Amino acid sequence: MKAIVYTTTGTPSVLDLVDRELPEPGPSEVRVKIAVSGVNPTDWKSRVGGGPGQELPFPEVTPNQDGAGTVDAIGAEAADLAPLLEVGDPVWTFLSQHQRATGTAQEYVVLPVEHVVALPEGVSLDVGASLGVPAMTAHRALTVSEQGPSRLAPGALDGKVVLVAGGAGAVGHAAIQLARWAGATVVTTISSDAKAALATAAGAHHVVNYRTGDAVAEIQAVAPDGVDIVVEVAPGPNAALNLAVLANHGTVAYYANNNGDGVTLDVVPHFAKNIRYQGLLLYTVGEDALAVAAEDITAALRDGALPVGEEFGLPLTRFPLEQTAEAHAAVEADTVGKVLIDVAG
Incomplete structure (x- = not known):
């Protein structure tokens, strides 16, 4: 699969497009096929760290906390924790790279089932990728x-x-x-x-x-x-x-x-x-608060309350996966609206 990685902190130039093995979900995890990755200020700030060359928490990091796509595989325990979640369901993700080496700037990501949320019918993947942190x-x-x-x-x-x-x-x-x-x-x-x-x-x-x-x-x-x-x-x-x-x-x-x-x-x-x-x-608010937020946001999505696009006040700026460096630079430059990466092409 295609993935964006960096092995040292620094400017967007440290981001590389590589091929990696398809990750397998653990018992309480879900594998998501990412269609759209959302970029937030926290993503480029994590990449910059305390300065160029700073030691990373993992040998290799794939950035970006937010994304949307479809469920690709479900761990055995995850199936019990989220019985309504099925392979093929559209979902949005949050805190995907928190305390983990890999975020959503890649074709597939494995996440704790608690951080994978079903998208209500009719809600676009662009909306899903724009949720999460904001x-x-x-x-x-x-x-x-x-x-x-x-x-x-x-x-x-x-x-x-x-x-x-x-x-x-x-x-x-x-x-x-x-x-x-x-x-x-x-x-x-x-x-x-x-x-x-x-x-x-x-x-x-x-x-x-x-x-x-x-x-x-x-x-x-x-x-x-x-x-x-x-x-x-x-x-x-x-x-x-x-x-x-x-x-x-x-x-x-x-x-x-x-x-x-x-x-x-x-x-x-x-x-x-x-x-x-x-x-x-x-990152420190706790899982209970995150779960409550996910539930309420999902209810708002069902009511059509969180649309995106310039006509709804949030212009979208898009980049392909291979231009993730440019996407990070755009967010760092305070591009108005939401910067999205089209992972699925």
């Missing part, structure tokens, strides 16, 4: 506030106001869609008219250009009683804005630290408003 991160961000909810479903966020920082990014896009599906009023901050159009297409009720106007005043006009949840990509630069617009018992759920090395908080007004800063990282 959608599960967004789900977690929307379910960690002090006053709930702990699960997402239609009506779960009724009466809540959600502010999504960076609504044109992949996580921001998924957060807008999931929050809208769950009944929230969704506000998002963006930096250009083009990104405003994408956030609106994703389903945001209100878009605020933080570069051209008074973002605090615009958000307060939309949410005079305050924002309940902030899905935050840049907690440092946005700390003052978040304090100004958050409601009592509001939560900042942060999953990245874009454009800043730290967060400086004015302590008294934060504890006076009972504000919670909640960090989240999929």
Whole structure:
């Protein structure tokens, strides 16, 4: 089978296309024939590591956490753990390369059955490959506030106001869609008219250009009683804005630290408003939280709530498997939307 590998950290040039033996699933594993591999910032950051030449956890690594394809083989115990999963079923995968040597930038991948999720009928493999890191991160961000909810479903966020920082990014896009599906009023901050159009297409009720106007005043006009949840990509630069617009018992759920090395908080007004800063990282959040996210995301998929493509606010940029290096470079260069690799040609 064809696979992309690297044996040392570094630039995209360390990625090579090679032939490898077809892997066999263990008792609690599933082999997936990958059609589309999704690329996330975490993928190129893992490839770069601490710098060129850093020792890898495995002699050889195949990158990419997310993907979609069809079930190709099922281990004996996996068949008992997921009795409804059958060979040929379309599926999406998540955390495919976490603590493992091989991810989805290859024709076949063997995964724990818990990280292989059936795609509902009619949901495309492009959607499946665009879930994983973005959608599960967004789900977690929307379910960690002090006053709930702990699960997402239609009506779960009724009466809540959600502010999504960076609504044109992949996580921001998924957060807008999931929050809208769950009944929230969704506000998002963006930096250009083009990104405003994408956030609106994703389903945001209100878009605020933080570069051209008074973002605090615009958000307060939309949410005079305050924002309940902030899905935050840049907690440092946005700390003052978040304090100004958050409601009592509001939560900042942060999953990245874009454009800043730290967060400086004015302590008294934060504890006076009972504000919670909640960090989240999929790699350490635990299997129970991941399983809940997969279930809720699947329900949203059944309702058609997570479409992709420019007309739905998430442009797709595609590369063939042999151009995985270019795909990684595109994500590293902050290409707007989702970068996908067509593994199956």
